[in-house]
Amino acid sequence: MAGLSIERVSKRFGEHTAVDALSLDIAPGEFVALLGPSGCGKTTMLRMLAGFESLSAGEIRLGGRTLASHERQLPPEQRNMAMVFQSYALWPHMSVADNVGYPLKLRRVSGEVYRQRLAQALELVGLSSYAERSPQDLSGGQRQRVALARCLVTDPDVVLLDEPLANLDRHLRASMEQSFRDFHRRTRATLVYVTHDQGEAMALADRIAVMRDGRLEQWATPETLYRQPRTAWVAGFIGQGSLLYAAAGEPGVRLEEADLMRGLAAVVAERTQPLLVRPEHISVLADAPSGQGLPAWVEGGTFRGERYELHLRLASGEALLAYHPVALDEGQPVEVVLREGWCLERDSQ
Amino acid sequence: MASGLTASGQQRWLLTLLMVTIVALSLVPSLRLLLEALGDLAQGSESPLWRVLQAESTWRAVWRSLYTSGLGMLIALLLGSLFAFVITLTDIRGKAWLVFCFMLPMMIPPQVTALSWLQLFGPASPLLKSIGMAPPLGSPQPLYSAEGIALLLGIQSAPLVFLALRTSLLSLPRELVEAARISGARQSQVWGQIILPVTRGGLGAGGAMAFISSLGNFGIPAMLGIPAGYYVLPTLIYQRMASFGTGVLAEMASLSLLIGVLALVGVALQQAWMKRSRFGLVGHSGRAHDFSLGHWRGGVTALLVALLLAILVAPLAALVVSSLVPAVGVPLNLETVTLNAYHEVIGRQGATWRAVRNSLWLSGGAALLLMLCSLPLAYRVQRLPPRWQSLALSAIELPYALPGVVLAVACILLFVRPVPLVNVALYGTLGLIFVAYLARFLVVCLKPVAAGLGQLDPSLEEAAQLAGAGPWRRLAGIVLPLVAPALFAGGLLVFLLAVNELTVSALLWSAGNETLGVLIFNLAEGGESVLAAALSVLVVAMVAALMLCLSLLAKHLPKGVIPWQG
Structure with missing residues (x-):
């Protein structure tokens, strides 16, 4: 197993810079997600890893081997990688078994070893009885699993996944997420997973690279991304929460209740530090004013089953999202107590 | 509201009437032919069909047709797939020019192709004489042979293979x-194990189209085969008609039926093949796959350019050289070079002007009339249930799918006597050729329009309807402007094909009513190859100019309307 390192990689299409000096160090066996809205350059980055796109600058290395640099790049077939495509890319003129076995044939594996590894791969994705079917006869989830089996049959160094769940319905997604986790646990291959769905990334990945306009916004574990987002943009992209300004703290600091409430009570001109407050850290006091919290009123509420999401408006005019066990009337005055907040860097854009 | 209903009802009836009439008229020639060929079966072994089937000459011609077309198809497959794969899949430079040059042979009339190749080889070749490489007098013309015919048929129909394969490559x-590359397949393995199997449908379809088109080709076997006494089915019919006139019509109908059946079997095989190898392909398509040729690029480019030099430039150069010498057999040099042939063709030959005028009238008139019919026809056909739609389109396509001689014989059968009721005699007039052109080229004009209509979002028309536009207003104000480029392109294609048409006109012309295609053919047949060459040079220049015009239109047209632009 070898680690994958991406060093200041850029990709320009004419005037447009799709990927801008991106650097990532991926440990062997790590499950990594590239996350960002569409057009952020994540798929371009993946295609550069695979070798389908050339680099405008920078270098990609796998272990000690340079896969690609500005001058030279290894063709995809020599990288010992595998990829699951959004459209599955199963060859329509081959059976399921032939699709899965094709990478083995290319590596001149034949005879008993071939049959054994093919059977193993099909077994792993639970498609042993479908070996002789044509890919057209399979459902979306089954096709996805064929594509997965094709990836694992050769023990690739790196497996690339390009929005593999985008074409599936919600129920299938949950079970496929489980398949990916199993797949990773058994193979311990390095996985690079591209998605625009933060839920998917948070559920699957060991570490997530959040991308925006071709640049890396933050590179961290899901927990860190959720608890300690670097910028307001990342905070807005991952999970729910509200952006407030306080006269306390500095970027990268957690404010506890006392400091936070004091900082929020200051006059507007002094409240310059942006901070993120997650709804689970807000207590809503719906009863008569007690003077403990900040005054606010209810602008609306959404029923979410286990609780209500309340859209509140503070006296300062800032919006605030909170959870509450019961519904409240529109326009009802309440008080809120904020138990903690995370200070963000000021957004450059 | 009531008036709106009647207007739309009236429009529907008018359109339906138009459609039914056109579809019926498209079927009439084939039915008349069938009637003639099968009509006298009761006479048993004396019936024309039976006599034709028993004649040795028939089966010899069938075999020769199959042999030349089959060999031609193989050559077309070889050339067409080489160009399609290289141009579509690799990073070769100058793709647009390569495509244009490769497609040009398809648009050059076959008798001109044959003439230019004849000028390239043989002891009398002005080009070979000029560079001192002509074989000695009396040595045979290598092209007067089955293989010569097949070679030219292959070159003429290679663009069909190219187009079919390119379409399926682009949809790959x-x-x-x-996925194959990252599984570890090299470029050559990807090509052999993925691309070739997945696109075999396009390859098969292209091959079948090349075969059918070669089967119906008249100009090439006529120019190369008749001097050698090598008759294929279309030339056999032509020769019999030329010698015996309308007296042998019943037998000619039977022969036409035979060749028509062969062509339709080809079409059926092609469609069965397409159906079998059609895959539901999902994913991003429409972009060429950039296989990098690396250091091979220079070599591959040189190969393609050399092939184009051999199949296009050399024969055309021979044609130009032939048109500049004073007489056949004189080498071209600074003393002999002369524009006399052009003076003769343009200035003195009354027949030239007459033929040019006839061809321009015929093709211009056909193009205009077909443009007028195509929009309402396509509009109505598009609103048919899918089953009926494909039936109607097949009926309209029939006169174009069948070899030209078949349509010509059918038209003679239909109009040899004055048309009943109106009592107009068309036989022996330009009118007969005009009617035949209308039947043959309707589908050429209709297809781009139908493609354009198919791309229109129905909501555009619905919005106009909600805004209060009646049916005719919508057709004129919304639909027409949006499909106008496609309509225009269809008309231009009809003009391009009709102005050089030979197969149908060769059987239908009469003194004073010759067309441009017939004139070139007659000049070449009569040994006036210098004059024929001069006229051919002018025709090729016109074809290339018209193709360039269409290319300039291309960006306003739906994809696939212009054959030589993917």
């Missing part, structure tokens, strides 16, 4: 190739 999802 990029991911299928990338």
Whole structure:
């Protein structure tokens, strides 16, 4: 197993810079997600890893081997990688078994070893009885699993996944997420997973690279991304929460209740530090004013089953999202107590 | 509201009437032919069909047709797939020019192709004489042979293979190739194990189209085969008609039926093949796959350019050289070079002007009339249930799918006597050729329009309807402007094909009513190859100019309307 390192990689299409000096160090066996809205350059980055796109600058290395640099790049077939495509890319003129076995044939594996590894791969994705079917006869989830089996049959160094769940319905997604986790646990291959769905990334990945306009916004574990987002943009992209300004703290600091409430009570001109407050850290006091919290009123509420999401408006005019066990009337005055907040860097854009 | 209903009802009836009439008229020639060929079966072994089937000459011609077309198809497959694969899949430079030059032979009339090749080889070749490489007098012309015919048929129909294969290559999802690359397949393996199997439908279809088109080709076997006494089915019919006139019509109908059946079997095989190898392909398509040729690029480019030099430039150069010498057999040099042939063709030959005028009238008139019919026809056909729609389109396509001689014989059968009721005699007039052109080229004009209509979002028309536009207003104000480029392109294609048409006109012309295609053919047949060459040079220049015009239109047209632009 070898680690994958991406060093200041850029990709320009004419005037447009799709990927801008991106650097990532991926440990062997790590499950990594590239996350960002569409057009952020994540798929371009993946295609550069695979070798389908050339680099405008920078270098990609796998272990000690340079896969690609500005001058030279290894063709995809020599990288010992595998990829699951959004459209599955199963060859329509081959059976399921032939699709899965094709990478083995290319590596001149034949005879008993071939049959054994093919059977193993099909077994792993639970498609042993479908070996002789044509890919057209399979459902979306089954096709996805064929594509997965094709990836694992050769023990690739790196497996690339390009929005593999985008074409599936919600129920299938949950079970496929489980398949990916199993797949990773058994193979311990390095996985690079591209998605625009933060839920998917948070559920699957060991570490997530959040991308925006071709640049890396933050590179961290899901927990860190959720608890300690670097910028307001990342905070807005991952999970729910509200952006407030306080006269306390500095970027990268957690404010506890006392400091936070004091900082929020200051006059507007002094409240310059942006901070993120997650709804689970807000207590809503719906009863008569007690003077403990900040005054606010209810602008609306959404029923979410286990609780209500309340859209509140503070006296300062800032919006605030909170959870509450019961519904409240529109326009009802309440008080809120904020138990903690995370200070963000000021957004450059 | 009531008036709106009647207007739309009236429009529907008018359109339906138009459609039914056109579809019926498209079927009439084939039915008349069938009637003639099968009509006298009761006479038993004396019936024309039976006599034709028993004649040795028939089966010899069938075999020769199959042999030349089959060999031609193989050559077309070889050339067409080489160009399609290289131009569509690799990073070769100058793709647009390569495509244009490769497509040009398809648009050059076959008798001109044959003439130019004849000028390239043989002891009398002005080009070979000029560079001192002509074989000695009396040595045979290598092209007067089955293989010569097949070679030219192959070159003429190679663009059909190219187009069919290019279409299926462009619809090949990029991911299928990338998945193979990342599985560890080299470029050559990807090509052999993924691309070729997945696009075999396009390859098969292209091959079948090349075969059918070669089977119906008249100009090439006429120019190369008749001097050698090598008759294929279309030339056999032509020769019999030329010698015996309308007296042998019943037998000619039977022969036409035979060749028509052969062509339709080809069409059926092609469609069965397409159906069998059609895959539901998903993924991003429409983009060429950039196989990098690396250091091979220079070599591959040189190969393609050399092939184009051999199949296009050399024969055309021979044609130009032939048109500049004072007489056949004189080498071209600074003393002999002369424009006399052009003076003769343009200035003195009354027949030239007459033929040019006839051809321009015929093709211009056909193009205009077909443009007028195509929009309402396509509009109505598009609103048919899918089953009826494909039936109607097949009926309209029939006169174009069948070899030209078949349509010509059918038209003679239909109009040899004055048309009943109106009592107009068309036989022996330009009118007969005009009617035949209308039947043959309707589908050429209709297809781009139908493609354009198919791309229109129905909501555009619905919005106009809600805004209060009646049916005719919508057709004129919304639909027409949006499909106008496609309509215009269809008309231009009809003009391009009709102005050089030979197969149908060769059987239908009469003194004073010759067309441009017939004139070139007659000049070449009569040994006036210098004059024929001069006229051919002018025709090729016109074809190339018209093709360039269409290319300039291309960006306003739906994809696939212009044959030589993917």
